Amino acid sequence: xxxxxxxxxxxxxxxxxxxxxxxxxxxxxxxxxxxxxxxxxxxxxxxxxxxxxxxxxxxxxxxxxxxxxxxxxxxxxxxxxxxxxxxxxxxxxxxxxxxxxxxxxxxx
Amino acid sequence: xxxxxxxxxxxxxxxxxxxxxxxxxxxxxxxxxxxxxxxxxxxxxxxxxxxxxxxxxxxxxxxxxxxxxxxxxxxxxxxxxxxxxxxxxxxxxxxxxxxxxxxxxxxxxxxxx
Numbered sequence: 001x002x003x004x005x006x007x008x009x010x011x012x013x014x015x016x017x018x019x020x021x022x023x024x025x026x027x028x029x030x031x032x033x034x035x036x037x038x039x040x041x042x043x044x045x046x047x048x049x050x051x052x053x054x055x056x057x058x059x060x061x062x063x064x065x066x067x068x069x070x071x072x073x074x075x076x077x078x079x080x081x082x083x084x085x086x087x088x089x090x091x092x093x094x095x096x097x098x099x100x101x102x103x104x105x106x107x108x
Numbered sequence: 109x110x111x112x113x114x115x116x117x118x119x120x121x122x123x124x125x126x127x128x129x130x131x132x133x134x135x136x137x138x139x140x141x142x143x144x145x146x147x148x149x150x151x152x153x154x155x156x157x158x159x160x161x162x163x164x165x166x167x168x169x170x171x172x173x174x175x176x177x178x179x180x181x182x183x184x185x186x187x188x189x190x191x192x193x194x195x196x197x198x199x200x201x202x203x204x205x206x207x208x209x210x211x212x213x214x215x216x217x218x219x220x221x
Contacts, residue, residue, distance in 0.1 A: 032208070043112075043199045043212030044151060087151065091207040094156035094164040096141070101150060 004088045004099035011105045012078045020073040020102050022088030027068055032091055035062065035073045036098070037084040044087065044098075047073065078106045110134045112213035114200050120219045121190055129185045129216045131200030140183045141201040141210060142175060144168070151199065156207075157183065190220045 005023045012018040024033065032051050036044040048055055048062045050071075055062040061074040075082055085101040113132045121127050133140055142154040155165045157175055174186045183202075187194055197217050201210040 034208070036210075038151075043201075043215050044210075045212065046209050049208055094139070094158070094207055095166065096143075096153045096156070096207050096210075098151040098153075 004090060004097070006086075006088055006099050006102045008100070009103040009105065011107060013107050014080060015077050018075040018078045018082070018104065020075075020086050020104065021070065022072070022099060023070045024088065024090055025069045027090055028092070029068075033062070033064060033068075033071050034089040034091065034096075035060070036087045036089060038087065038101070039084045047086070078104075080106050080108060082106055112200055112202055112211050114213035114216050116216060117214070118217045118219070120221065123192060123220055124189050127187050127190055127218065129198050129200075129218070131183045131185070131213055132181050133183055133200065133202030134211055135181070137202035137204045137211070139203040139206050140177070141203075142185045143199045143201065144196040145199065145215075146196045154185070190218075192220050194218060195220045
């Protein structure tokens, strides 16, 4: 599996963009990059995934470096409801590996 | 909106006892997963299940663990002889796209005493 590393915590002001980084320097060519978030006392929630190209959906954008050794999850306008632990993850086949996560605090 | 459900929400058991954790995946999903999360740690993959058989399993998923889809709706995780270190939140997930876009249940907190 691709070992992923993320900062332990980050802060953002409400309504500002947030860039959450993830390093996955050992990722193989066929491993996807996934992002999930986990609110307190809940199960993880899917955010976005990609392989090589940048991806956008209603929740966020995913920017993947050209060498695929890192990626950035972009929340365009942070709200208080976005406060959560954000996990970068990768898969090899049907095995799935979460990183240690970044705890995002949104400041009103 | 359809959701994954898990029962019970909290299970307390004594060391050495068998436990069965239950999950009802989203009805049209074909891929099923179990994960665990020890308090304060990251979510860890246990097993994936597709077409009525295990497709992948992690090193954590040893002979003490088993999974079953006994009918068309339930997906269960059995731990045969629980150990103290099995205490964790156990999450079930399902997907219609393999590992992509997994929907997680709210979890079962297992406490082994």
